[in-house]
Amino acid sequence: MAKKIITISREFGSGGRTIGRQTAERLGISFYDKELIEKVAKESGLSEQFVAEQGEDSPTKNRFAYSFLGRESNGMSVNDYLWSVQRKIILELAEKESCVIVGRCADYILRDREDCLHAFICADVKKKAERIVKLYGETEKKPEKRLAEKDKKRRLNYEYYTERKWxxxxxxHISLDSGVIGLEKCVDILADLAGME
Amino acid sequence: MAKKIITISREFGSGGRTIGRQTAERLGISFYDKELIEKVAKESGLSEQFVAEQGEDSPTKNRFAYSFLGRESNGMSVNDYLWSVQRKIILELAEKESCVIVGRCADYILRDREDCLHAFICADVKKKAERIVKLYGETEKKPEKRLAEKDKKRRLNYEYYTERKWxxxxxxHISLDSGVIGLEKCVDILADLAGME
Incomplete structure (x- = not known):
């Protein structure tokens, strides 16, 4: 059957977000990355910055931080509350429209829908390091360390909420090494698979 | 660059071997599965049956079994000896010709060659169970148990010799869920990627 929704999980620096955006453009469907953050921030009452930083971060870091956002948060830790809002919005989006969704455990949240294509994008450390330096510039930290730290957060977040291994x-359904296959070819493959009968 | 060699790692029942054979046919290159077993048996002096059964089995099972095959085995356990012969033959094949190689840690053995495409084929348990019952018939053991046992052996073998997670x-470079994507489409994608510039 044709796939209405594509979820993209990705290593930091692999170009997964760019692949997702270009796939959405190619297919003429919505793309949810920052747009998802805005929605979650609005719905949760948390700031966009907090949602962007914490929405894929290790939940155990803030284990004892509770939100004081009124009855919606229902005594949950702030990360569990953020997770519950993200989950609700991702489920609603999938109901509503064709789209590409980046990160935020969307593959797991939408695992029971047959109209989804779940993709993972990775690349070797050298390629990813080159990419983040090109995109975000140098910092005091070595790019290899920045990669490891970011992916560790994503992994802990994913494994905590899904009980699956990141x-x-x-x-x-498909995992691609963007460094070997190339970003454009990744887009070709995903756009082609999305139209599968 | 064009990929001269495709390695296929696969879950039992995922159709990875069939995908490999059809990809080799499509590209007009050699296919090594049973053919590899024959070569390894001939070179090692071990029986084809032993190579077929043990070549991807847990090496720790036979930790105290040593081969008595003369000086080539050099005091190694029989599984380490088998591994060393398999490794040598896979390296020689890659030097010699374009081909598709199924299993036997070929992805790891050939990891430093840039002219290889390394693929992993998986599928969900239900699809794999249907496939093995269709291909190999029913047995006293439930298909789910047969799948789990076979993949456990492959996993232990891979992790022991490569120190990577299976x-x-x-x-x-690419992982495909053959149950969702379909065997024919998997062949299309791999054959297309092999010709990459």
Whole structure:
């Protein structure tokens, strides 16, 4: 059957977000990355910055931080509350329209829908390091360390909320090494698969 | 660059071997699965049956079994000896010709060659169970148990000899869920990628 929704999980620096955006453009469907953050911030009452930084961060870091956002948060930790809002919005989006959704455990949240294609984008450390330096510039930290830290957060977040191992091929319908295959070819493959009968 | 060699790692029942054979046919290159077993048996002096059964089995099972095959085995356990012969033959094949190689840690053995495309094929348990019952018939053991046992052996073998985690997307250039994508489409994608510039 044709795939209405594409979820993109990605290593930091792999170009997964760019692949997602270009796939959405190619297919003429919505793209949710920053747009998802805005929605979650609005719905949760949390700031966009907090949602952007914490929405894929290790939940155990803030284990004892509770939100004081009124009855919606229902005594949950602030990360669990953020997760619950993200989950609700992702489920609503999938109901409403064709789209590409980047990160935020969308593959897991939408695992029972048959009209989804779940993709994982990775690349070797050298390629990813080159990419983040080109995109975001140098910092005092070595790019390899920046990569490791960011992906560690994503991994802990994913594993905490899904009880699955982040990056296991079995969690996705397709995984691609963007460094070897190239970003454009990744887009070709995903756009083609989305139209599958 | 064009990819001269395609390695296929696969879950039992995922159709990875069939995908590999059809990809080799499509590209008009050699296919090594049973053919590899024959070569390894001939070179090692071990029986084809032993190579077929043990070549991807847990090496720790036979930790105290040593081969008595003369000086070539050099005091290694029989599984380490088998591994060393398999490794040598896979390296020689890659030097010699374009081909598709199924299993036997070929992705790891050939990891430093840039002219290889490393693929992993998986599928969900239901699809794999249907496939093995269709291909190999029913047995007293439930298909789910047969799948789990076979993949456990492959996993232990892979992890023992490569120190990598079996099935991690990062070990491969592409991973495909054959149950969702379909065997024919998997062949299309791999054959297309092999010709990449």
């Amino acid at each position: 990056g296991m091929a079995q969690n996705y | 099935g991690m997307a990062q070990n491969y």
